[in-house]
Amino acid sequence: MKLSQTDNKLAQLLQAELNRQEHGLEMIPSENFVSPAVLEALGSIGTNKYSEGYPGRRYYGGCQFVDQIENLAIARAKKIFNVDHANVQPYSGSPANLAVYFALLDVGDTVLGANLSFGGHMTHGLKVNFSGTLYKAVNYTADKNGYLDFDEIRNLAKEHGPKMIIAGYTAYPRIIDWQKFREIADEVGAFFMADIAHIAGLIIGGQHPSPTRIADVTTTTTHKTLRGPRGAMILSNGTVSNPAKKVERIKENIPTLIDRAIIPGLQGGPHNHTTAAIAVALHEASKPEFKDYAKQIVLNAKALAESLMNEGIKLVTDGTDNHLMVADLSSLGVSGKEAETALDEVGITVNKNTVPFDKRKPFDPSGIRLGTPALTSRGFKENDLKIVGQLIAKLLKNINDASIKEGIKKTVKELTDKHPLYPDLKYN
Template sequence: MNHNFYNFLNLLKIESNKQEKKINLIASENYASLSSIIYSSSCFVNKYTEGYPSNRYYSGCKIFDIFENKAIIESQLLFSSNFSNVQPHSGVQANFAAFQTLLNKNDKILSLDLKSGGHLSHGFKKNFSSLVFKIINYCLDKNNLINNNNIELLIKKEKPKLLIVGYSCYQSNIDWNFLRYISKKNNCYLLSDISHISGFICSGLIKNPINESDIITSTTHKTLRGIKGGIVLSNNKLFFKKINSSIFPGQQGGCISNFIISKYITFKESNNFNFINYNKQILINSKIMLKVFFYRGYVSLNDNTINHMFLIHLKDNFSLKIEKILEKNGILLNKNFFPNDNKNSINPSAVRIGLSAITSRKIKKKEVELISNIICDIIENNNVSYKETINFICKKYPIYK
């Protein structure tokens, strides 16, 4: 082994130790199961599998066809869908596939504004979505909620071709039934991006919008607790072939074969009572932590959360500074816009907190309350240090036992 290889191994060890010694509250992250990690590193990393089962552009794909078909079937069972494409490399590519399927160039998209909790791929001005399509945004109302009446007025006025529902930072219920009704009434497609809440949906804790949506997209690495990737689902037969062709050859060549097998493991692991109980515990932990912040005088989007995440407004503090100070103390979270934020993306007014990862470590009420109070203490006094306490918690609850 050469010197560079030893350096590489050392970097991997440093990253592994860092993950073990940090309390991860980043809402977009989680810890993939050991099984899914092992399968993502299988010998299929060597195989090029351009195309679809029984219709590949290279020979020698018969074994992989079996795995991809299994992944498709498991994902359909998990989300009660009639169609699934498991090949997208990410949630953004899954969204792009949906756009290619439903839209033509310069068609209008109605989506939530980024500062209100929308996603980059839903029409942010610097993202491909706004370069190819015309974007109209809706915002949260004065109660920081999705307002169905506002959306209805915008649909009638702007006549978009597509309404996007599903957000990167929203902690309340979504009325999919009404949004389906009003979009269908106005000849508008409905895309549900469930990337953050897919684990809750397949656990039955949040309504499954498969029958209200023309297309559903999701990632596999957030509340589903798998390796990083995307997925596209639908119950509308009109779109099955178009979705497949929009992914291949529309935007990518060969899929990441070893990751497809890992996705199969993730879908299999997500379809049992242990996973349901895991998501129930996430919700319990999320509510506990939010309650502590309220007790300490902080403001969130709403007085409750129905999923793994919530926003905390930092008053006069600088979010970038708080993010860095917390990281030095062993706590990871991310700075985030608050609705009607007058600050820029580098230093917005809030932080976003997610409970999926620490729940994967089996952390519960006592430690959740402690971590919450530590965060408040650090925000209020930047000079206090809780490194030893955080290190003790992390040792007590290792990621992989």
């Protein structure tokens, strides 16, 4: 029986969310729209199966097909990211990062990661996160223009002697120089972890250099620019040794240490429906069209950045090299929270964000973060993003003007009608 017949209440809620996605401009840079094929795999019978362990060594019977599904996802991940080993089981990005800490560090060890206000993720050493409570977290910031400051990073590394250095961000609009991090990590004898959650799709599409042969371990979510289901992967080099034998915490053993950290260290049964959907997303990402997609994400981001800056909106680092940008609204007298709410009212979804050296609090910071992966998946091109930039600027400068809001809503509708999202999908 269809969902709408068995649980109409829930079907209506899903339909409402579908309508919101269909008729709004989704500009949160960590979000995307998966293909119908990814959705089909994600909603599949893979969810019915328990398969604790790894292909060929499970704690459950009946795993002959889920073994093949997981092996397919692993093989595709290894090929596309050019690594020796891929663990595709982490439930999401945060648990993947937790697994790396668990694999490579002892509780109390020092970790050097970016401060949240400068684009870091909570799992990179925020005080209230496991990473800042169980480990001694030291945070680096950015220079006054918002760029990574390698002198500061090197000085902090030398002063604190971290066991692990983390690079990879939620709100950094520029290219990351992985090699510089490698050098600093080598100078102080630290492991180097790259977190490419945001930019995995750009890396596959040739729009950002890859860290997978430079870092000791690379984590990624699968649901952002990679355009797969909510999930994650941990990529590393070396081989998996006998799982029954104790192994030393050295680089060559990272694949074994990671596998053990995931299970039995942290997780039980893998989500086989998600693994299946990751395999599909990786297949899609291996096609030439995906390179065009990644290129268009960046072209669109640059067009949006230019449009906002032409309207006098200040962007952190004065632009972008990737899929996102952070607008500093201080000079407009509008807070990030006010901007997020006002944009929501006209169907433009963004999130409030701190700016470097923000004088306001994270719950009501001075900026907003904007990105183009989701709109690019809908077929938006540079000229559309130019219009979107003008709409955003107009609203931010006239935040209480009801008639301007009505005008913007009309243009948002025209844009979303021009680029339909899931024309064949219906829940009620």
